[in-house]
Amino acid sequence: MAVNILGYMERTSPIHRLSGLTKLIVFLLWSSVAMLTYDTRVLCVLFIASLVIFSLSKISVRDISFVLIIILAFLALNNVAIYLFSPSEGVSIYGTSHVIWEGIGRYNLTWEQLFYQLNITLKYFVVIPAALLFILTTHPSEFAASLNKIGISYKIGIAVSLALRYIPDIQRDFRTIAQVQQTRGIDLSKNEKLIKRLKNVASIMLPLIFSSLDRIEVISNAMELRSFGKHKKRTWYSARPLLKPDFFTLIISVVLFIVAMLVTFYDGNRFYNPF
Amino acid sequence: MKEPIIAFNQFTFKYHSQTEPTLHNIDATIYQGEKVLILGPSGSGKSTLVHCLNGLVPFSYKGKIEGELLINGQNTKDLDIFTISTMVGTVLQDTDGQFIGITVGEDLAFSLENEQVPQQEMKEIVQQVAELVEVEDHMNHATHELSGGQKQRVSLGGVMVDEKVDILLFDEPLANLDPATGQYAMDLIDRVHQETDKTIVMIEHRLEDALHIEFDRVIVMDEGKIVFNGKPNDLLASDVLEQVAIREPLYLKALKYADCPLHSQMQLADLTRLELSASNKTALQQWSIVQDDATQSFSENILEVHNLQFNYAENPILQNISFSIRQGEMVSIVGKNGAGKSTLSKLICGFEQMDSGEILLHGEDISNKTIFDRASKIGFVLQNPNHMITKHFIYDEIALGLINRGYDQAEIDKRVIHALKVFGLYPFRNWPISALSYGQKKRVTIASILVLEPSILILDEPTAGQDFRHYTEMMTFLQELNANGTTIMFITHDMHLMLEYTSRSIVLADGRLIADRSAVDVLTDDQVVVKANLKRTSLFDLAQKANAQDPKAFVHQFIAYDRKVRKRWL
Amino acid sequence: MKGNLSIRTIVAIGIGAAVYVILGRFLTIPTGIPNTNIETAVAFLAFMAVLFGPIAGGLIGLIGHALKDVLLWGSIWWSWVFVSLFIGLFIGLFARKIAVENGEFGTKQIVTFNVVQVIVQAIGWILLAPLLDILIYAEPASKVFTQGAVASISNIISVGVVGTILLAAYAKTRTKGNSLSKES
Numbered sequence A: 001m002a003v004n005i006l007g008y009m010e011r012t013s014p015i016h017r018l019s020g021l022t023k024l025i026v027f028l029l030w031s032s033v034a035m036l037t038y039d040t041r042v043l044c045v046l047f048i049a050s051l052v053i054f055s056l057s058k059i060s061v062r063d064i065s066f067v068l069i070i071i072l073a074f075l076a077l078n079n080v081a082i083y084l085f086s087p088s089e090g091v092s093i094y095g096t097s098h099v100i101w102e103g104i105g106r107y108n109l110t111w112e113q114l115f116y117q118l119n120i121t122l123k124y125f126v127v128i129p130a131a132l133l134f135i136l137t138t139h140p141s142e143f144a145a146s147l148n149k150i151g152i153s154y155k156i157g158i159a160v161s162l163a164l165r166y167i168p169d170i171q172r173d174f175r176t177i178a179q180v181q182q183t184r185g186i187d188l189s190k191n192e193k194l195i196k197r198l199k200n201v202a203s204i205m206l207p208l209i210f211s212s213l214d215r216i217e218v219i220s221n222a223m224e225l226r227s228f229g230k231h232k233k234r235t236w237y238s239a240r241p242l243l244k245p246d247f248f249t250l251i252i253s254v255v256l257f258i259v260a261m262l263v264t265f266y267d268g269n270r271f272y273n274p275f
Numbered sequence B: 001m002k003e004p005i006i007a008f009n010q011f012t013f014k015y016h017s018q019t020e021p022t023l024h025n026i027d028a029t030i031y032q033g034e035k036v037l038i039l040g041p042s043g044s045g046k047s048t049l050v051h052c053l054n055g056l057v058p059f060s061y062k063g064k065i066e067g068e069l070l071i072n073g074q075n076t077k078d079l080d081i082f083t084i085s086t087m088v089g090t091v092l093q094d095t096d097g098q099f100i101g102i103t104v105g106e107d108l109a110f111s112l113e114n115e116q117v118p119q120q121e122m123k124e125i126v127q128q129v130a131e132l133v134e135v136e137d138h139m140n141h142a143t144h145e146l147s148g149g150q151k152q153r154v155s156l157g158g159v160m161v162d163e164k165v166d167i168l169l170f171d172e173p174l175a176n177l178d179p180a181t182g183q184y185a186m187d188l189i190d191r192v193h194q195e196t197d198k199t200i201v202m203i204e205h206r207l208e209d210a211l212h213i214e215f216d217r218v219i220v221m222d223e224g225k226i227v228f229n230g231k232p233n234d235l236l237a238s239d240v241l242e243q244v245a246i247r248e249p250l251y252l253k254a255l256k257y258a259d260c261p262l263h264s265q266m267q268l269a270d271l272t273r274l275e276l277s278a279s280n281k282t283a284l285q286q287w288s289i290v291q292d293d294a295t296q297s298f299s300e301n302i303l304e305v306h307n308l309q310f311n312y313a314e315n316p317i318l319q320n321i322s323f324s325i326r327q328g329e330m331v332s333i334v335g336k337n338g339a340g341k342s343t344l345s346k347l348i349c350g351f352e353q354m355d356s357g358e359i360l361l362h363g364e365d366i367s368n369k370t371i372f373d374r375a376s377k378i379g380f381v382l383q384n385p386n387h388m389i390t391k392h393f394i395y396d397e398i399a400l401g402l403i404n405r406g407y408d409q410a411e412i413d414k415r416v417i418h419a420l421k422v423f424g425l426y427p428f429r430n431w432p433i434s435a436l437s438y439g440q441k442k443r444v445t446i447a448s449i450l451v452l453e454p455s456i457l458i459l460d461e462p463t464a465g466q467d468f469r470h471y472t473e474m475m476t477f478l479q480e481l482n483a484n485g486t487t488i489m490f491i492t493h494d495m496h497l498m499l500e501y502t503s504r505s506i507v508l509a510d511g512r513l514i515a516d517r518s519a520v521d522v523l524t525d526d527q528v529v530v531k532a533n534l535k536r537t538s539l540f541d542l543a544q545k546a547n548a549q550d551p552k553a554f555v556h557q558f559i560a561y562d563r564k565v566r567k568r569w570l
Numbered sequence C: 001m002k003g004n005l006s007i008r009t010i011v012a013i014g015i016g017a018a019v020y021v022i023l024g025r026f027l028t029i030p031t032g033i034p035n036t037n038i039e040t041a042v043a044f045l046a047f048m049a050v051l052f053g054p055i056a057g058g059l060i061g062l063i064g065h066a067l068k069d070v071l072l073w074g075s076i077w078w079s080w081v082f083v084s085l086f087i088g089l090f091i092g093l094f095a096r097k098i099a100v101e102n103g104e105f106g107t108k109q110i111v112t113f114n115v116v117q118v119i120v121q122a123i124g125w126i127l128l129a130p131l132l133d134i135l136i137y138a139e140p141a142s143k144v145f146t147q148g149a150v151a152s153i154s155n156i157i158s159v160g161v162v163g164t165i166l167l168a169a170y171a172k173t174r175t176k177g178n179s180l181s182k183e184s
């Protein structure tokens, strides 16, 4: 049950060696480009770049196979859905229509549609690795410090690291509570009527939530007793200083960001139109 | 004499939600550098007292305060919690809740981070403290991967990093620690005290284990009042412990059984220095002439485990475990923190699936029976009460299992009321469970299983954080159940319980079964004791001190005699 | 304004986010209608928003949802993450006056809570989510609006049923001042 939740993977790689702060900034830049742009050329470059970074990070496909499968399945489904809902989206975007094959009713297959859907798929392929790489190569205890360094209140930083700190515990609690409930004849795996299911879910949720509320009390007390929030600022035990490679990476990614934005918007349109 | 550092003057505190004060006119003074032990029944207000010292009362727990409390001569009324926390460091009763850092190192550093200590300096301090509490090899481990003992050390370190703190509070530091680790923790605290001369205030139910180090003073509380405040030796010589029902050390009990007159000059608090007069020795020797211990005879096996094997994600937790439990037995499972005791019981109850081996109940394999099926035969009380409690009111919680099994209201009422009374919860029956002390919560969960009257009962550390009165009531009740044919298995770190109540002990160490013998044999066999982090019973040492010809026989005799005595007041 | 968050709120955000992740991963109830589940996580979000207020609600939505996405799928679905933030924030904003702390959660409060949650979620899922999807991913309008509609229905049901249960249960546990005394 602890398996198939993603997490930091210990490796010795240049990516791992980068400071969490660097990776956070790159991650944010990357995500925003990936979201803004629709330019096929930019997307291609980013896609290739992401492949390179992945190989650098020494994370093997096997490590993340289960997410990859989910993602691919999702993309396939999504493409089908898009085609069913609006088979001529591409035509309306690129303003031309090169029909490959006459379908029933509005379901003509056009080059524009293919190209459009290719773009969408490509886009997801670019959006996905950023977060994945970040989570796999950054030690959680660096998150808080990094968030704080890019100007987010350290209290929010601590909140995030508390979340990461307590996910395993709460997962364990959840499991134990579920098992205790089974001794009382409450079983989620069983196929039952919706109402019954709801009752069962509630009887597991309630202890989980209430024990979590207790946790909140205990932890607040513990933090209070260890003078949290005493000052406007705080220092970080596990923050890592920026080194040459970090600055190097940051500069490159900022430049790339600007270029990408220019390429995308110089013709005032997010879409690259080959037709 | 050193100057006072803590002074309670006519101090009274009432929780907002209570009608009665929890602390009544406390008057006590603690001096700089003292080591003070606080004893008292569950619910007597020990934790509350500690919360008053560290500022959680009234900053986190609202309530009404009368009288005054001075720390370093300053009235806490005029201080905010930050100021207090620079003077007072606290290790809370529940260790899991107080880890904030993701890794050990981070957690140790937490208060330094808040004090804006520069990273380099911080790393040095943390390293020093880590070495002091001996966790320097685990700096990058996630705090939730630690064993009970390691958790204790980290939480101690977490308050140690702040040099300015001159008072250290410990709320039951030994609960859930195996005896050896417990002793280790006490030594650690003692060493910290010697090296830093901080004032130590400790709450602990396990008196004999606490007395492993020398306290300057013991404060005994009962119902929110101080009933004793003096030297350990005087306390042990007096009859206060019996009055407020706190369990006395076994060797002391033995001395009383052998009618040795006790007085405070005997160094009662420290067995190694205990002074036995010739007459005491002869008395003990006389008394220890063995009267044969009525050995019970049992019918067929009710539970059998055959070379059971279990791994958590590749790493082996339990390896070829085999044992059998006979109908009507009372067995203890003991061993190191992290040895696999809880896991073993989870496997028996079907919470986890074993990798190989078989489990037989009444001779039939239950390996592929569901949790629910097993639960109707095997009752399991978990280590952590918060994992079991699903209702908000005590009555509902205890009744839940009965309701789900379709008993009629009358029967439910009967059983629940009985359980409530047995467990001393009757006065609280309409309270939300959230307002109970830890010990009280734990009792609620045991009651909620016992009302189901299962044929095998597995209790995971039932007496952790229980005071002696409730301990005795509970154990007596369990003995009644046992006498009526219920088979009972205890997972425990309590050597007293193991010795006094269980005929046989199954000893685990590092995932292997290393002994399956009578409790006395186990606790007098140094090899096993060391391997499994147990503690040789003080009775044995006393016997040697009294140069009884057969110390082991002495222990047997004690148990037999003790059983008889207890039978009498059943 | 985030400077003066109370410690309790901060911890609530952290633990809340963690619970959100676990619920999102392990506790969704299939309704029988294809790919519409009762998301207990959303109900929990609403619950926490009412208890700890808009900032906590919003941040639990943001952090919890983002973490859930990234820990389970390895990629963050920003458009929907933002909607969770929006929902937590506004339910917290408008439903905060239901003072469950002092143990009252009667018909009046139930109605207020549900009116608020229905409106907020309708806006969130039927408007916000699709618009963002179009903006960010240039997905076809017809598709994303249908998706949004479906999501809004199932989530409104989740919060309406599970969220209400949670709040009611919570209200029951609140002990009023001077109410606890030992009975013989």
Ligand SMILES: Nc1ncnc2c1ncn2[C@@H]1O[C@H](COP(=O)(O)OP(=O)(O)OP(=O)(O)O)[C@@H](O)[C@H]1O
Pocket: B015, B017, B018, B022, B040, B041, B042, B043, B044, B045, B046, B047, B048, B049, B061, B435, B436, B437, B438, B439, B440, B465
């Ligand atoms: N937060 C609270 N609100 C209301 N009452 C409380 C609260 N905490 C404790 N009490 C009550 O105060 C009394 C003393 O509780 P406390 O935790 O101090 O006992 P204790 O001596 O530490 O017991 P234990 O040995 O079981 O920890 C108990 O009866 C409990 O019901």
Ligand SMILES: Nc1ncnc2c1ncn2[C@@H]1O[C@H](COP(=O)(O)OP(=O)(O)OP(=O)(O)O)[C@@H](O)[C@H]1O
Pocket: A172, B145, B146, B147, B148, B176, B312, B317, B335, B336, B337, B338, B339, B340, B341, B342, B343, B344, B383
């Ligand atoms: N959910 C889990 N995931 C991974 N490892 C676990 C899990 N639960 C327990 N373990 C490991 O299994 C081992 C045995 O744990 P267990 O709780 O059975 O020990 P124990 O004998 O009950 O210890 P204690 O006396 O402290 O309760 C420990 O090393 C623990 O770290």
Ligand SMILES: [Mg+2]
Pocket: B046, B047, B048, B093, B171, B437, B438
């Ligand atoms: Mg206590």
Ligand SMILES: [Mg+2]
Pocket: B341, B342, B343, B383, B460
């Ligand atoms: Mg255990």
